[in-house]
Amino acid sequence: MIRKLVALHADDLGFSEPINAGICGALRGGLLTGASVLANAPETEAALAAWRRLEEDRRGGGLPSAEARRLVDDPARPFDLGVHLNVSQGRPVTGSGFPVALLDAHGRFDGMRTFARLLLPGAARHAAAVRRELAAQV
Numbered sequence: 001m002i003r004k005l006v007a008l009h010a011d012d013l014g015f016s017e018p019i020n021a022g023i024c025g026a027l028r029g030g031l032l033t034g035a036s037v038l039a040n041a042p043e044t045e046a047a048l049a050a051w052r053r054l055e056e057d058r059r060g061g062g063l064p065s066a067e068a069r070r071l072v073d074d075p076a077r078p079f080d081l082g083v084h085l086n087v088s089q090g091r092p093v094t095g096s097g098f099p100v101a102l103l104d105a106h107g108r109f110d111g112m113r114t115f116a117r118l119l120l121p122g123a124a125r126h127a128a129a130v131r132r133e134l135a136a137q138v
Contacts, residue, residue, distance in 0.1 A: 010035040011084055013051070014044035024050045027079050028057070030065025034080025039137035040090040051081060083138050087114055093136045099126045 010023045013035040020043055026032040037047055055078060057063050088109050092098035102117055104110040110117075117123060118130070 007033045007080070009033065009080065009082070011038075012041070013037045013084075014039070014041035014047035016041075016043055017046065019043075020047045020050055023047075024054055027054055028063055028065065030063070030068055032079075034082065036082040036084040038084045038086055038090075040086055040093045042090075051079075054079065085134050085137055087118075087130065087133060088112065092133050094129070094133045097129065098133055099129050102126060102130075 008031060010026065010032050012019055013023050014020065014037050023032065023035050024047075027035065035051075037044060037051075041047075054063075058066075058078065086109070087102075088111050091108050092103070100107075102110065102114050104113075118126065
């Protein structure tokens with residue numbers, strides 16, 4: 001018998017309180033199987049705290065979806081948590097270690113302009129800083 005599984009994954013955990021509440025509620029209720037945290041978002045710390053509480057409840061069998069998951073032979077595995085890498089909005093987590101040339105006047109990523117600047121000749125000089133930023137987000 002071939003068993004088909006569906007994974008539903010939410011993006012931008014940490015972006016805002018309503019997004020955190022929606023994602024955690026959908027995980028709690030069994031609609032989602034995972035999410036990606038936006039490491040440099042304004043509500044990331046709160047999102048990670050909510051994620052820890054969610055995992056504690058899952059381990060303790062206290063999720064509303066626990067019985068439904070059991071009925072469809074879906075093991076109570078931990079939810080998947082990924083990282084939404086971001087160099088287009090917000091501030092770099094590496095702070096002043098990120099090249100000013102890739103930021104706007106307020107020290108934030110400059111949307112698609114950041115990507116465009118990374119495609120210009122000579123952008124390779126920023127490669128190490130971008131790698132450090134992405135590693136720090138992970």
